[in-house]
Amino acid sequence: NIIVLKLPAVGGLAHILTVDAxxxxxxxxxxxxxxxxxRKTMGPIMQTGLVDCLGFIGGAKATDALIVQHPKPHRLKIFSQLEGKNIAVVLPDADLDVAAAQILLGSLNYNGQRCTACKLVMPHVDVADALVEKLVAKINALKVGLPWESGVNITPLPEPTKPQYLxxxxxxxIEK
Known part of the structure; x- marks a missing residue:
């Protein structure tokens, strides 16, 4: 058996250490x-029919596009984690300082541009307002700048279309 790991377009260098190990x-x-x-690199690999198992993290459309390129998609073993929202659940007895710090880390680490970023926060109604206050204070304290500047927490987004999307x-x- 061999493993072919397709590195992500953004943040791929982080995987080089894993591959090296x-x-x-x-x-x-x-x-x-x-x-x-x-889609350009993996399509031709899938078309060979030599892939027995596809492990994929990402969107369902991308996964479907790869699966249909396999000559025997019904025989392909698939392990996928699709459209993950990585929910942070905050219970009434939570330490809200810790919860806010972890939510901030989980959602804004790498500017939130990773598949494991926290995308949804579900606090218990009894702590929701207090949690929002703590998150707002922490977010307002973040420094925006370039990656090489000291103390910077938020850096430019890695893709030119991301600001418009956000x-x-x-x-x-706001509308909702």
Whole structure:
């Protein structure tokens, strides 16, 4: 068996350490990785029919696009985590300082541009207002700047279309 790991377009360098560790622990040629746009790089690999198992984290549309390219999709074993929202549930007895700090870390680490980012917070009604106050205070204390500047917490987004996308999400949330 061999492993082909397709690195994500953003944050892919983080996986190089994982690949390096796997390559040191396993025989040569067992672990391989490819880079590039997923649909362009993985489509041809899927079309070979040599893929027995597809592990995928991302969107359902992208997963479906890969599966249908396999010549025998009904025989393909699939392990996927799709459209994850990574919910933070805050119970009434939670330490709200800890909860706010962890929500902030989970949602804004890497500017929130990772599949495991916290995308939804569900506080108990008894602590919701207090939690929001703590989150607002923590967010207002964040420093915006360039990655190499000291003490910076929020840096530019990695893709040119992201600001417009996020503005749309904010407008939608305000409207609702």
């Amino acid at each position: 796997l390559q040191k622990a396993l025989p040569a040629g067992v672990v391989n990785f490819v880079t590039g746009a997923g 503005e749309g999400l904010i407008a939608d949330a």
